[in-house]
Amino acid sequence: MRQILITALLWFSAIGCGLLAGVYFAFSAFIMTSLGRLAPAAGMEAMNAINVDILKSLFMPLFFGTSLSALLLAIFGAFGWKEPGAIAMCAGGILYLLGMTIVTMAFNVPLNDALAAVARASGEGALLWTRYLTEWTWWNHVRTAACTASFALFIVAIAQR
Numbered sequence: 001m002r003q004i005l006i007t008a009l010l011w012f013s014a015i016g017c018g019l020l021a022g023v024y025f026a027f028s029a030f031i032m033t034s035l036g037r038l039a040p041a042a043g044m045e046a047m048n049a050i051n052v053d054i055l056k057s058l059f060m061p062l063f064f065g066t067s068l069s070a071l072l073l074a075i076f077g078a079f080g081w082k083e084p085g086a087i088a089m090c091a092g093g094i095l096y097l098l099g100m101t102i103v104t105m106a107f108n109v110p111l112n113d114a115l116a117a118v119a120r121a122s123g124e125g126a127l128l129w130t131r132y133l134t135e136w137t138w139w140n141h142v143r144t145a146a147c148t149a150s151f152a153l154f155i156v157a158i159a160q161r
Contacts, residue, residue, distance in 0.1 A: 002076075003161075006073070006076055006089075006161075007158075007161065009069045009072055009073050009076075010073065010085075010089065010154050010157055010158050010161070011158065012065070012066070012069050013066055013069045013070050013073055013092070013093070013096070013150070013154050014151055014154035014155055014158065016062055016065060016066030016069065017066060017070075017092075017096060017147045017148070017150045017151035017154060018147075018151045019062060020062065020063065020066060020100065020143075020147045021144055021147035021148045021151055023059065024140055024143045024144040024147060025144050025148075027137070027140050028137060028140050028141050028144050032133060032136070032137045032140070035047055035133070036133045040120070040125060040126040040129040040130075041120040041121050041125065041126075043129060043133075044115060044118075044120045044125060044129050044132075045120060047112075047115060047132075048115060048116050051112045051115070051116065063104075066096070067096070067097065067100070067101045070092065070093040070096040070097055070101075070150065071093060071097060072093075073089045073090070073092065073093040073154070073157075074089075074090050074092075074093025074094050074097065075093075076089065076090075077089035077090025077091075077093060077157075078090050083161075084160045084161050085156070085157035085158070085159075085160035085161040086157075088153045088154070088156040088157040088160060089153070089154070089157040091153050092149075092150040092151075092152075092153030092154045092156075092157065093150070095146055095149055095150050095153065096146060096147065096150035098146070099142055099143065099145065099146020099147075099149075099150070100143045100146045100147050100150070103139055103142050103143055103146070104143060107135070107136075107139040108136055108139050108140065108143070111132055111135060111136045111139075112136075114128060114132070115128060115129070115132055
């Protein structure tokens with residue numbers, strides 16, 4: 001039963017990481033650049049709309065479900081260290097939790113909250129938007145890389161099992 005659970009978690013995590021890496025890659029590759037070309041008030045309004053809509057979308061169950069699955073895989077990998085695929089499974093889980101979940105909560109979400117709280121038409125809003133574009137995108141690059149690497153590690157664990 002444990003082996004079936006681990007296999008299911010590996011597949012779910014791999015698919016979740018792949019999907020999230022794609023979302024984050026799109027933001028890093030062109031969405032933030034496009035929003036940055038807009039007038040600050042328009043860019044801020046668009047990003048705030050995205051941030052509101054994402055909370056009501058299928059992204060959230062995928063985000064939290066993959067985080068839980070990665071946590072469980074890190075634990076299973078740590079306690080089954082000598083089993084085939086355990087190192088890749090544990091590394092993928094830890095990398096995902098640190099590089100995606102923690103980064104999102106510690107950096108991207110507070111930046112989103114600050115963006116939602118500032119008056120868009122103010123000078124303060126324009127300054128925040130400039131900083132937001134740089135900082136949020138940099139942390140998004142980290143999330144993209146973490147999801148991609150975790151995806152690869154989960155596939156390695158699947159192959160080794």
